[in-house]
Amino acid sequence: MRQRSLIAITAALAAGALTLTACGSRDDDGGGSDSGNGGTTVVIGVDAPLTGDLSALGLGIKNSVDLAAKTANKEKYVEGVTFKIEALDDQGQASVGQQNATKLVANDDVLGVVGPLNSSVGEAMQKVFDTAKLVEVSPANTNPALTQGVNWQKEKVRPYKSYFRTATTDAIQGPFAAQYVYNDAKKKKVFVIDDKKTYGAGLAATFTEEFKKLGGKVVGTEHINPESKDFSAVATKVKNSGADVVYYGGEYPQAGPLSKQIKEAGAKIPLVGGDGIYSADFIKLAGAAGTGDLATSVGAPVEELPSAKEFVANYKAAGYKEAYEAYGGYSYDSAWAIIEAVKKVVEDNDGKLPDDARAKVVDAMQNVSFDGVTGKVSFDEFGDATNKQLTVYSVKDGAWGTVKSGTFTG
Amino acid sequence: MSGVGPVEPGEGTHVRDAPSAPRPRRGPLERYFEQHRRAVLGALLISAVLAGSGYLHATRPRPESPPAPPHPSQVTTVAYLNPQAVDVETDPRSFSFGVEVTVESDPPVTVTRISQPYAGLSVTSDPRTPFRTKAGSPRKIMITMRVTECGKVPRNVGLPFLDVTLRNTHAIQMHSFILGPRYAQDLSHALQVACSNDFR
Numbered sequence: 001m002r003q004r005s006l007i008a009i010t011a012a013l014a015a016g017a018l019t020l021t022a023c024g025s026r027d028d029d030g031g032g033s034d035s036g037n038g039g040t041t042v043v044i045g046v047d048a049p050l051t052g053d054l055s056a057l058g059l060g061i062k063n064s065v066d067l068a069a070k071t072a073n074k075e076k077y078v079e080g081v082t083f084k085i086e087a088l089d090d091q092g093q094a095s096v097g098q099q100n101a102t103k104l105v106a107n108d109d110v111l112g113v114v115g116p117l118n119s120s121v122g123e124a125m126q127k128v129f130d131t132a133k134l135v136e137v138s139p140a141n142t143n144p145a146l147t148q149g150v151n152w153q154k155e156k157v158r159p160y161k162s163y164f165r166t167a168t169t170d171a172i173q174g175p176f177a178a179q180y181v182y183n184d185a186k187k188k189k190v191f192v193i194d195d196k197k198t199y200g201a202g203l204a205a206t207f208t209e210e211f212k213k214l215g216g217k218v219v220g221t222e223h224i225n226p227e228s229k230d231f232s233a234v235a236t237k238v239k240n241s242g243a244d245v246v247y248y249g250g251e252y253p254q255a256g257p258l259s260k261q262i263k264e265a266g267a268k269i270p271l272v273g274g275d276g277i278y279s280a281d282f283i284k285l286a287g288a289a290g291t292g293d294l295a296t297s298v299g300a301p302v303e304e305l306p307s308a309k310e311f312v313a314n315y316k317a318a319g320y321k322e323a324y325e326a327y328g329g330y331s332y333d334s335a336w337a338i339i340e341a342v343k344k345v346v347e348d349n350d351g352k353l354p355d356d357a358r359a360k361v362v363d364a365m366q367n368v369s370f371d372g373v374t375g376k377v378s379f380d381e382f383g384d385a386t387n388k389q390l391t392v393y394s395v396k397d398g399a400w401g402t403v404k405s406g407t408f409t410g
Numbered sequence: 411m412s413g414v415g416p417v418e419p420g421e422g423t424h425v426r427d428a429p430s431a432p433r434p435r436r437g438p439l440e441r442y443f444e445q446h447r448r449a450v451l452g453a454l455l456i457s458a459v460l461a462g463s464g465y466l467h468a469t470r471p472r473p474e475s476p477p478a479p480p481h482p483s484q485v486t487t488v489a490y491l492n493p494q495a496v497d498v499e500t501d502p503r504s505f506s507f508g509v510e511v512t513v514e515s516d517p518p519v520t521v522t523r524i525s526q527p528y529a530g531l532s533v534t535s536d537p538r539t540p541f542r543t544k545a546g547s548p549r550k551i552m553i554t555m556r557v558t559e560c561g562k563v564p565r566n567v568g569l570p571f572l573d574v575t576l577r578n579t580h581a582i583q584m585h586s587f588i589l590g591p592r593y594a595q596d597l598s599h600a601l602q603v604a605c606s607n608d609f610r
Contacts, residue, residue, distance in 0.1 A: 172569060172588065175567075175569040176586075176588065179567075210568050213564055213567045213568060304481040306477060405483060405585055405586070406587070408588040408590065409488060409588065410588060410590010
């Protein structure tokens with residue numbers, strides 16, 4: 001009898017304590033929710049193409065953010081906070097990305113979003129996030145206008161305070177590619193093709209401008225329809241133009257078949273593109289004819305960065321099915337920047353999330369600085385990465401090999 | 411007494427040496443062992459001691475080997491400073507500017523070559539290559555360019571760069587340093603002056 005009374009009293013006290021804890025936990029939360037173990041759950045949203053042609057890159061982004069969240073939880077990097085990810089598929093479509101942005105904003109637990117892949121999608125999401133003061137860090141958007149305004153060539157004006165990126169912009173990537181193609185590869189006559197999208201057209205434009213300034217000649221330009229896979233008409237034009245190189249502004253699902261068809265048309269000249277074609281899938285699509293094709297991509301080669309080696313090993317150990325691809329390291333660093341910002345906000349508020357956590361995270365992001373997978377991670381006054389490295393890769397023996405790297409120090 | 415205790419030999423019953431049984435035939439190895447028993451046992455003992463020591467040495471706890479030094483391009487920055495005054499009377503086709511080479515962490519980095527990609531320009535530096543830069547001690551380097559052929563220099567490029575070959579104890583690398591828009595403007599200006607009609 002006595003034992004039974006003791007159990008009853010203990011149970012009643014425990015229930016009371018739990019009720020009090022539950023009541024108290026949400027009062028001063030500006031985001032996040034009770035994780036059930038006395039802590040708070042913070043969600044990092046992910047937006048990327050998880051299905052469709054570009055899913056190789058998108059899944060690499062999602063997995064890398066997941067790895068960052070798991071690493072932070074394992075290390076208990078932010079006291080009392082457990083990170084979770086919520087990944088949404090934008091299918092590479094601006095309108096879907098915008099809907100995803102609205103969905104992520106509606107979830108109070110989301111305090112930061114990593115993504116998207118495509119600059120056109122990023123453009124559509126920026127305003128939604130900025131209105132909600134929700135930080136967005138893209139690992140892959142390279143169009144300069146996203147951080148420096150549409151008139152970036154004349155006057156740089158940051159359009160959205162909540163938008164950041166870890167990738168280098170095409171204001172550097174295009175000219176870097178032009179310098180390599182003209183000076184190192186000694187190509188003087190280029191045929192420029194783009195997919196009319198924000199990223200592709202923007203990159204082709206920055207490449208073309210520098211190539212002409214260097215003394216190179218543009219012997220033809222064409223736009224392709226990204227929905228099509230038959231580029232034979234364009235390939236014939238390339239053949240007849242006498243070009244010694246093709247520059248393509250766009251992504252690998254089109255660049256691969258385009259390269260193949262240009263060579264089949266009889267123009268045995270390299271196709272050069274940006275980070276959008278730097279994928280193992282490009283090589284699969286281009287086939288053997290792709291040997292000698294070139295791509296510039298953001299960042300230094302993985303083998304040069306000890307921190308990247310650790311990331312590669314951890315990614316492998318985590319057992320993700322898909323490769324981390326071109327933006328894995330940048331995605332991990334984007335997520336980690338959010339984690340650092342959350343940590344700062346929590347620590348500045350006596351270990352709890354404040355009411356206006358989202359706005360505070362945006363402010364904290366501006367001053368984030370840490371040694372990431374891709375080197376030192378911090379942001380300039382426009383929200384651009386301060387670490388601006390680029391590498392030229394070429395297709396050799398069925399794989400991308402490093403040719404030359406450069407660092408912007410201006 | 412009963413039992414089966416040892417039976418003491420009675421008188422006259424002392425054990426005598428029994429005549430030895432005929433020895434079985436032995437092989438040459440056995441004969442050698444018989445003749446050199448001490449030496450063989452000694453050698454075996456020494457071998458065992460050596461093998462044991464070797465094993466212990468090989469499996470001794472060792473401090474973790476230090477991580478490989480970073481690639482030189484990952485710790486080196488070459489930043490543009492400003493144009494330097496030169497005596498145009500001496501060589502109107504030359505112009506100079508300063509850059510700062512900074513190394514973030516050890517080991518020191520040696521710049522073994524500085525070049526630029528344009529066909530109509532040649533480059534020298536002061537100090538001349540190779541020169542060494544230690545972490546925490548940035549070096550100011552004067553770069554002098556000379557126009558060798560005005561028709562082969564770009565007049566107005568957006569992001570020109572310097573190619574610098576870097577070496578440390580880990581690797582040797584050629585790396586491009588894109589010195590930014592201020593360098594681009596100063597370079598364009600210098601090229602326009604150097605290739606003006608005055609001396610063409």
